[in-house]
Each structure stands twice: as structure tokens, then as C-alpha cells.
Amino acid sequence: MNVTLTHYLVLAALLFCLGVYGAITRKNAIGILMALELVFNAVNLTLVAAGRFRPQPDAVGQLFALFVIAAAAAESVLGLAIILAIYRRRLIVNADEMDLMKN
Amino acid sequence: MADPVVLALAVPLCPLAAFGLTWLLARGRPAAGAALSLSAIALSFLLAVVLLWGQVHAPGTIQADIPWMPLGRLVIRMGILLDPLSALMMVIVTGVSLLVQVYSLGYMRGDPGFARFFSYLSLFSFSMLALVLADNFILLYMAWELVGLCSYLLIGFWYEKPEAARAAKKAFVVTRVGDLGFLVGILVLSLMAGTFDFAAVARFIGAGSVPQGQVTLVVLLLFCGAVGKSGQFPLHVWLPDAMEGPTPVSALIHSATMVAAGVFMVARLYGIFQASADALRVVAGLGAFTAVFAAAIALAQDDIKRILAYSTISQLGYMMLALGVGGYGAGLFHLTTHAAFKTLLFLGAGCVIHAVGTNDIRQMGGLGRRMPVTAVTFAVAVLAIAGIFPLSGFWSKDEILEAVRAGGHPVLYVIALGTVFLTAVYMSRLYFRVFAGTLRKDASPHESPAVMTVPLLILALFAAGLGILGSPWVGRGIHGLLDPSAPRPVLDIGILVLSNGLAAAGILLSLVLFGRGRASEAAQGRRPGPLYSLLAHKFYIDELYLLLIRALFFSLTAAVAWFDRHVVDGTVNLVGGASKNGGELLRRTLAGKVQGYALIITCGVLAALALLFAASLGLLGPWLLGPGGAGR
Numbered sequence: 001m002n003v004t005l006t007h008y009l010v011l012a013a014l015l016f017c018l019g020v021y022g023a024i025t026r027k028n029a030i031g032i033l034m035a036l037e038l039v040f041n042a043v044n045l046t047l048v049a050a051g052r053f054r055p056q057p058d059a060v061g062q063l064f065a066l067f068v069i070a071a072a073a074a075e076s077v078l079g080l081a082i083i084l085a086i087y088r089r090r091l092i093v094n095a096d097e098m099d100l101m102k103n
Numbered sequence: 104m105a106d107p108v109v110l111a112l113a114v115p116l117c118p119l120a121a122f123g124l125t126w127l128l129a130r131g132r133p134a135a136g137a138a139l140s141l142s143a144i145a146l147s148f149l150l151a152v153v154l155l156w157g158q159v160h161a162p163g164t165i166q167a168d169i170p171w172m173p174l175g176r177l178v179i180r181m182g183i184l185l186d187p188l189s190a191l192m193m194v195i196v197t198g199v200s201l202l203v204q205v206y207s208l209g210y211m212r213g214d215p216g217f218a219r220f221f222s223y224l225s226l227f228s229f230s231m232l233a234l235v236l237a238d239n240f241i242l243l244y245m246a247w248e249l250v251g252l253c254s255y256l257l258i259g260f261w262y263e264k265p266e267a268a269r270a271a272k273k274a275f276v277v278t279r280v281g282d283l284g285f286l287v288g289i290l291v292l293s294l295m296a297g298t299f300d301f302a303a304v305a306r307f308i309g310a311g312s313v314p315q316g317q318v319t320l321v322v323l324l325l326f327c328g329a330v331g332k333s334g335q336f337p338l339h340v341w342l343p344d345a346m347e348g349p350t351p352v353s354a355l356i357h358s359a360t361m362v363a364a365g366v367f368m369v370a371r372l373y374g375i376f377q378a379s380a381d382a383l384r385v386v387a388g389l390g391a392f393t394a395v396f397a398a399a400i401a402l403a404q405d406d407i408k409r410i411l412a413y414s415t416i417s418q419l420g421y422m423m424l425a426l427g428v429g430g431y432g433a434g435l436f437h438l439t440t441h442a443a444f445k446t447l448l449f450l451g452a453g454c455v456i457h458a459v460g461t462n463d464i465r466q467m468g469g470l471g472r473r474m475p476v477t478a479v480t481f482a483v484a485v486l487a488i489a490g491i492f493p494l495s496g497f498w499s500k501d502e503i504l505e506a507v508r509a510g511g512h513p514v515l516y517v518i519a520l521g522t523v524f525l526t527a528v529y530m531s532r533l534y535f536r537v538f539a540g541t542l543r544k545d546a547s548p549h550e551s552p553a554v555m556t557v558p559l560l561i562l563a564l565f566a567a568g569l570g571i572l573g574s575p576w577v578g579r580g581i582h583g584l585l586d587p588s589a590p591r592p593v594l595d596i597g598i599l600v601l602s603n604g605l606a607a608a609g610i611l612l613s614l615v616l617f618g619r620g621r622a623s624e625a626a627q628g629r630r631p632g633p634l635y636s637l638l639a640h641k642f643y644i645d646e647l648y649l650l651l652i653r654a655l656f657f658s659l660t661a662a663v664a665w666f667d668r669h670v671v672d673g674t675v676n677l678v679g680g681a682s683k684n685g686g687e688l689l690r691r692t693l694a695g696k697v698q699g700y701a702l703i704i705t706c707g708v709l710a711a712l713a714l715l716f717a718a719s720l721g722l723l724g725p726w727l728l729g730p731g732g733a734g735r
Contacts, residue, residue: 024702032698099695 008049015042027094029083033076040072107157108167111185114150114193115232117143118200118225125222136218140225141204147228148197155190159584162187166238166302179299184238187584188435192235192367195442196360200228202558203355206450209555210351210457220260224355227253231360235367239299240289243368247285247328250361251278257356258348270344277341281331288324292375295321305374315379322375322382325368333365333419336393340645342416346408346462350453353408358415358449359442366422366438373431387427387510391518393420396642398525402532403638406462407452410533414488415445417522421503424519430506432582436573437499439581444487444496444566450559451481455537457555458548464533469542473549476556478538480563485534487566489527489606492599498570504598523602527609535617 015038022035044065051061087093121143129135168182183189204224211220230249237243251274259271293299296307308318329335334342345357356362369376369386376383394417401413418441425434454477459467471478487496500523507516542548550556572581575594640646693699717723 020701020705024698024705095697098697 005049005053008045008053012042012045012049015039015045027096029086029093029095029098030080032095033079033083036079037072037076040068044068107154107165107185108183110150110154111165111183111189111193111236114147114154114197115229115236117147117150118228118232122222122225122229125218125225129218129222131218133217136221137204137208140221141201141208143225144197144201144204144228147232148194148201151190151193151197154185155194158185158187158190162584168238168300171241177297179241180239181242182238183236184301185236188367188370189235191435191439191581191584193232195439196228196231196235199355199359199442199446200224200231202562203351203446203450206354206453206555206558207349207351209552210453211349216260220257220349223253223256223260224352227257227356227361231364234364238301240293240301240304241299243371244286244289247332247364247368248282250356250364251275251282251332254278254345254356254361257352258345260349260352261347264347267347270341270347274341274345277338278331281327281329281338283327284324285328285331288321288327291324292321301371301374305372308375308378319379319381322379323385325372325375326382326386329365329368329423330389331365332368333362333423334393334416335365335389335420335423336396337644339393339397339416340641340648343409343412343641346406346412350408350449350456353412354446354449354453357412358445362415362419363422363438363442366419366426366434369423369426370431370435373426376426383427383429385427387424387507387512387515390420390423390425390427391515391522393417394424394522395518395525396420398522398529400638400641401529402525403635405465405639407455407464407467407533407537408449408462410464410529411445411448411452414448414526414530417526418445418488421500421519421522424515425503425506428507428510428512428515430503430510432586433499433502433506435585436581437503439572440487440495440499440566440569443562443569444484444494447480447484447559447562447566448488450555450562451477451484454551454555454559455548457551464536466543467537468540469538470548471538473542474538474551476550476559480556480559481534481538483563484566485530488530489610490523490602491606492603493570493574494567495565495570497599497603498573501595501598501602502573504602505595508598520601520605524605524609527606528613531610531613532617535613539618 019035019038019040019042022038023032026032026035047061047065047068049061051058051064054061083093086098092098118140121139125136125139129139164184164186166182166184168180170178171181172179204221207220207224211217214220227250230246230253234243234246234250237246255271255275258274259268261267262271289299292304292308295313296304298304298307307313331338342357342362346353348357376386397413397416397420401410401417404410404413418437422434422437422441425431425437454474455467455470456462458470458474458477461467483494487494490497490500504516504519504523507519574580637643714723
């Protein structure tokens with residue numbers, strides 16, 4: 001079977017939708033963070049695949065993906081720190097119980 | 104000798120400087136304010152006399168102007184016009200103003216607004232002088248409104264008094280009615296002619312390229328302004344009420360100068376007015392009607408200043424009549440003599456009011472022996488206005504009568520003669536009521552101080568002697584100055600006998616009816632007849648206006664107010680309420696939960712993607728992403 005760009009893109013789209021679905025529906029805040037990692041990885045996959053299928057393949061796509069991974073790591077650190085801080089203060093980890101943005 | 108243009112400019116600018124300096128330096132310092140104002144007007148008077156002297160020796164028209172405001176093809180120029188007419192008017196304005204200001208030193212002594220009073224008088228003098236010097240419609244109109252403003256400020260000088268504030272407002276609003284027509288006339292005329300310059304507009308109209316009907320209409324529009332300012336029927340209602348102002352103001356503004364501005368305007372634009380015989384007929388007819396109408400009302404008034412106010416209206420009607428029948432010089436001559444004797448009458452009335460503390464002539468009587476100077480000067484003025492030979496009023500009034508007769512207007516001639524009779528009756532009634540008979544028991548009047556009586560004496564001199572300018576014994580006198588083509592005046596014995604006979608008859612009638620001075624208690628309690636009631640209520644003109652305003656204007660404004668409250672405000676409230684309620688509704692959809700927001704963001708992105716997709720298929724037409732933007 002000949003793997004084409006379309007295959008990669010469809011897979012990435014599926015991953016992306018999965019991630020978004022998880023981010024919206026998961027109760028646990030850590031679960032939401034994990035779902036967001038799926039979204040990042042879908043993007044990374046798109047970037048690497050696009051780089052591979054350029055007329056003259058080069059490493060730009062991979063390079064871009066590396067930067068995204070670094071940014072994602074930083075985002076995870078921040079997100080986990082926030083969740084931890086909320087947990088210490090209020091003893092909750094469920095996102096639907098967090099309503100600090102109102103009132 | 105200095106350049107006449109510079110001198111002419113200095114005449115109005117002196118009082119203006121006094122006005123500015125008074126507000127800057129002399130606020131709350133009465134003596135300083137009065138000194139500034141008086142010295143400025145004295146200087147102006149001297150300059151005006153010099154200028155008039157120059158015009159007497161070498162009559163000529165000097166015009167000096169600068170481009171002021173270029174509006175495309177139309178360039179508005181600003182400048183002054185120095186000719187015999189403006190020189191004469193300047194002397195009248197500054198002379199009366201000077202005497203009235205001296206008189207005010209005594210009359211207004213101790214008033215808390217002393218400095219303010221003099222600063223307003225200075226501002227008025229400036230405005231009036233600018234008015235008479237104007238060489239174009241723009242400056243004329245600006246000065247015209249400025250004198251209106253000063254009139255408003257000075258009528259309402261004692262603004263704590265509700266009547267004064269009301270009278271000031273009334274004067275402003277009523278004259279505004281006439282000024283609207285004036286403004287429209289100016290704009291139409293100037294736009295047709297393409298210039299605002301008097302001489303150029305007159306040349307344009309004289310060229311005859313405008314249809315006669317249009318000329319008549321425009322001239323009548325201009326005349327509206329004169330009707331308002333000079334208190335001609337039907338806009339005369341403000342002038343009697345204006346007597347709420349201090350008496351020197353009535354003397355200066357509401358008898359001698361500002362109200363004569365309407366007459367001056369007609370004279371200044373005489374070249375334009377002459378282009379329409381119909382318009383001149385209207386001027387003459389309205390003037391004659393106003394003269395007899397106001398004289399009749401004056402018969403039945405009991406307020407000393409109101410009688411004089413109606414007399415002013417009547418005399419202004421005379422001047423209009425003269426101008427309307429072609430008596431240009433006669434009208435202006437009467438303006439000049441009227442300025443002298445009417446100012447004298449008002450200043451004399453001021454002395455009387457000062458002495459007895461009331462305006463009501465029923466409360467006066469017997470003042471003649473206690474106030475000899477006032478009584479004698481007042482008598483001179485009464486005889487002058489009645490037109491008794493050889494006082495000034497006789498000469499000017501006779502010229503008007505002659506002009507009317509020469510103009511071939513038998514009806515107007517009869518009206519004018521009737522007015523001579525009425526004038527004699529009401530003026531001598533006033534005199535007898537105030538000065539003759541016995542003194543009221545509780546009254547102790549006293550003669551005014553010299554600062555007030557000296558102006559009276561000077562004015563009495565002029566009221567008696569000014570007529571010499573129009574008599575046959577001084578060459579062509581004032582007419583040679585104003586109108587070089589005028590014939591040498593001749594003394595018409597027929598008119599002399601007729602008018603003096605009528606005036607004497609009027610005075611005799613008055614003597615019989617009112618010679619005992621103050622009316623007896625019995626006479627005061629008598630029920631007035633219907634004719635007297637009609638006159639005492641001034642033909643119910645004020646009531647008619649009120650009725651009309653209530654019926655028409657207020658119902659119209661009520662409808663407008665309803666529209667504003669329910670439709671305009673309703674729309675505004677609808678928009679506000681909709682945003683507020685909509686926001687409230689949207690606020691409830693957001694629970695403050697992260698995932699709710701994430702869902703909305705996702706939906707938004709999906710919607711945007713769907714839109715882009717649709718656009719790329721060309722479903723939305725080219726305008727969404729620009730030409731070809733979607734296809735790439």
C-alpha cells in the first residue's frame with residue numbers, strides 16, 4: 001500500500017478531533033491536559049508529513065514540530081502547576097467544578 | 104489734517120476699547136468704569152464732529168475696505184463708508200450718548216451695577232457706530248444684531264426684576280421676527296448681485312436685470328428688519344415693554360438711536376428701495392398707519408415712559424412715511440430733531456420718576472413749581488414734538504407734510520395731519536398731568552442735581568434750535584449736505600398755518616380736559632368708555648398675539664414634543680433596552696466553566712472553516728474573499 005499525504009492528514013484530523021472532544025468532555029483537569037497533548041501531536045504529525053511531501057523534501061517540517069513539542073512541554077508545566085495550585089486550595093481537580101471565571 | 108478713514112475708524116473703536124478695559128480693569132470700581140466710558144465717548148464725539156465738519160465743507164463719499172473672507176467666487180469685503188449720512192448719524196449717536204452718559208452719572212448713582220451699566224453703554228455706542236459706518240450688508244447685519252444684544256442687556260439691566268427680564272426677552276424675540284426677514288432679504292439680494300457691498304448691490308438692482316416683482320419682494324424682506332427694529336406695526340409691541348430698562352437707556356437706545364436704525368437702514372439702502380415703487384408705497388402706508396395708531400394708543404396710557412414709547416413709535420412712523428413718499432432729507436431731518444427732543448423728554452421723565460418714585464402720571468401733578476428746570480425743558484420738548492413754530496419739530500414735521508402732499512397721497516396727508524393733532528393732545532396731556540395742578544399731599548419732590556439738569560438744558564437748546572438747519576435762512580442747510588440735488592427749502596405758509604393750527608387746537612383741547620393737573624378722585628373712579636378701554640389696552644394687540652401663540656404655536660409644539668418623547672426617545676430607549684436585555688440573556692449562557700468556552704471556540708472555528716469551504720466552492724460569490732482569493 002502506498003502511503004500518501006492524504007493518509008497522514010486524515011489520521012491527523014482524527015487525532016485532532018479526538019483531542020478536542022476529550023478536552024471538551026473530560027471532567028478531570030489532568031485528562032483535559034492529556035487530550036490537549038493529542039491535539040498538539042495531530043498538529044505535529046501534519047507538520048512532519050507536510051515537510052516530507054514537499055517537492056524537495058527537507059527538515060523544515062520536523063524542525064517546526066520540535067518547536068511545537070517544546071512549547072507543548074512548557075504548556076503542560078504551566079497547566080499542571082495551575083491544576084496543582086487549585087487542588088491545594090480547594091481540593092478539586094474536576095474542571096466542571098471550577099467556576100472562578102464567573103463572579 | 105489726519106486721514107478721515109483713520110478718524111472714522113477711531114470713532115467706534117474708542118467706546119469698544121472702553122468696554123473691554125472696563126471689564127478687564129474696572130470691574131466693581133464704579134468711578135473708573137464711568138470715567139473710561141465717558142472719556143471714550145467724549146473723544147468719539149469730538150472726532151465725529153470733526154468728520155461732520157469735513158463733510159459740510161467738502162461733501163463726498165469715502166469708502167475703505169479690505170478683503171475679509173474669500174468664499175470661492177464671492178469675496179466678502181469689510182469696510183467703512185464715510186459720507187454725509189454716516190457723519191450726521193455719528194454725531195447724533197455720540198452726542199446723545201455723551202449727554203445720556205453724563206446724565207446717568209446722577210441717575211444711576213449708587214446702583215450696584217454702575218460700572219456694568221457704563222460698559223454696556225460703551226458697547227452699545229460701538230455697535231451703533233459700526234452700524235452707521237458699515238459699507239456692506241455683513242457688517243450692517245452684525246452691528247444690527249449687536250445693538251439688539253445691547254438693547255436686550257440694558258432692558259434687562261435690573262434682571263432681578265421679573266418684568267425687566269421678561270421685557271428684555273420680548274424685545275429680543277419680537278425683533279428677531281423682523282430680523283429673519285432682513286437676513287433672508289440680505290442673502291437673496293447679495294447672492295443675486297454677487298456682492299455684499301451697498302453701492303454695488305444698488306448698481307446691480309438699478310441696472311434693471313431683475314424682474315420688478317422680485318425686487319419688490321426682496322426690498323420688502325429688507326424692510327421687515329426695519330419694521331422690527333423701529334417698532335413699526337405689527338412688531339411695535341416690544342418697544343413699550345422695553346421701558347422696564349433704566350430711563351437713560353430708554354432715552355439713548357429706545358428713542359434716539361437704536362430704534363432709528365430701521366429708518367437709517369432704509370435711508371442707507373435708499374437706492375435699492377427706490378427701485379421698487381410698490382415697496383416704497385408699503386413703507387409709506389405702514390409708516391402713516393403706525394404714526395396714527397401709536398398716537399391714538401398714547402392718548403390713553405398712564406405710564407409716563409409708555410406714553411413716550413408710543414410717541415417714539417408714532418414719530419418713527421412719521422420718518423418711514425417721509426422716506427416712503429420720497430422725502431429722503433425730510434425723514435432724516437426729522438430723525439435728527441427727534442433725537443434731540445425725544446431724548447430730552449425721556450431724560451426729563453427720568454428726573455420726574457426720580458423725584459416722585461413712580462411712573463404713573465395719575466400719582467403726579469403740581470411738579471412744575473418744585474422742579475422748574477425739568478418743567479421748562481420738558482415744555483420746550485413738548486412744543487417741539489407738537490410742531491409749534493419755530494421749534495425744531497415744526498421744521499422737520501412740516502417738511503414731511505410737504506413731501507407727503509407733493510407725493511400726491513391725499514389719504515396719507517390727512518392721516519399725517521391727524522397725527523399732528525393727536526400728538527399735540529397726548530403730549531400736552533402728559534405735561535399737564537405731571538406739571539400742572541396741585542401737588543399730592545404726601546409728596547415732596549425736589550429738583551435733580553446739576554449733572555442731570557445740565558444735559559436737559561443742552562438738549563433743550565438743540566430741541567429748540569435744530570430746526571434752523573432746515574429753515575430757508577441758512578442756505579440749503581441739512582438738505583444740501585444729505586442730498587445735493589434737493590431744492591432750497593421754502594416756508595410753505597399754508598402748511599405752517601394748518602399744522603400749527605391743529606397742534607394749537609390739540610394743546611387747547613388738552614388744556615380744557617387735563618389743565619387742572621392730576622385727575623380728581625371722582626374722575627379716577629369713573630368707568631371708562633369702550634373707546635378709552637380699547638386705547639388703554641393698546642387695541643388688544645398683545646392679547647391677540649398671546650392668543651395666536653397659545654392656539655397655534657403651543658399646539659404645534661405639543662405635537663412636536665409628543666413626537667420627540669414617544670418616537671425619537673422611544674427609538675433610543677429601544678436600542679438601549681435591546682442591548683441591555685440581550686446582554687443579560689447572553690450572560691446567563693456562560694457559566695464560567697473552561698470547557699463551555701472551549702466548546703464555543705470550537706464551534707466558532709468550525710463555522711469559520713465552513714464559511715471558508717463554502718467560499719472556496721464559490722457558493723458565496725466573489726465578494727467575500729476578493730476576486731480569485733478563494734480559488735487559489
